[in-house]
Amino acid sequence: MKIVVQRVHRAVCTVEGKVVSEIGRGILAFVGIADCDTQEDLQKGSYKLAGLRIFENGEGKLSLSTTDVGGEMMLISNFTLLGRVQRGFRPDCTHAARPEIASPMYDAFCDAVAETVPVKRGIFGADMQISAELDGPVNLVIDTAELLKK
Numbered sequence: 001m002k003i004v005v006q007r008v009h010r011a012v013c014t015v016e017g018k019v020v021s022e023i024g025r026g027i028l029a030f031v032g033i034a035d036c037d038t039q040e041d042l043q044k045g046s047y048k049l050a051g052l053r054i055f056e057n058g059e060g061k062l063s064l065s066t067t068d069v070g071g072e073m074m075l076i077s078n079f080t081l082l083g084r085v086q087r088g089f090r091p092d093c094t095h096a097a098r099p100e101i102a103s104p105m106y107d108a109f110c111d112a113v114a115e116t117v118p119v120k121r122g123i124f125g126a127d128m129q130i131s132a133e134l135d136g137p138v139n140l141v142i143d144t145a146e147l148l149k150k
Contacts, residue, residue: 001041002081004030007138013122014129021120026071032081033102041144046112076122077106
């Protein structure tokens with residue numbers, strides 16, 4: 001599982017011209033589920049994301065979590081995060097989980113994060129337009145294979 005994390009002032013997800021989710025201060029995260037991901041990846045990834053301390057305290061140190069600042073998260077499914085570009089110029093996304101596996105795993109991931117932080121979602125498999133006002137910018141990549149030493 002790969003998760004691209006962006007600290008934002010606000011983010012909006014639109015599908016077919018309609019706003020489907022919107023957040024203020026918080027985290028916009030793109031979630032890619034690999035064909036080899038397990039329940040352990042889901043648990044470790046959701047725990048790490050929910051607890052990230054990427055907001056500044058009064059001294060300018062990144063030591064506050066989304067919960068600490070009263071923020072929320074927008075989680076967007078994104079299979080292209082698993083795209084490999086070693087050969088040629090077209091991403092090879094064959095290592096992304098198939099939709100029938102990825103969709104319920106994405107839902108479970110969102111539910112796990114929502115146990116700690118308010119979560120808004122995109123629509124799995126939809127053509128989404130995401131707009132965001134980045135804060136910092138602060139951007140991170142979480143790779144559960146690295147967390148679990150796969």
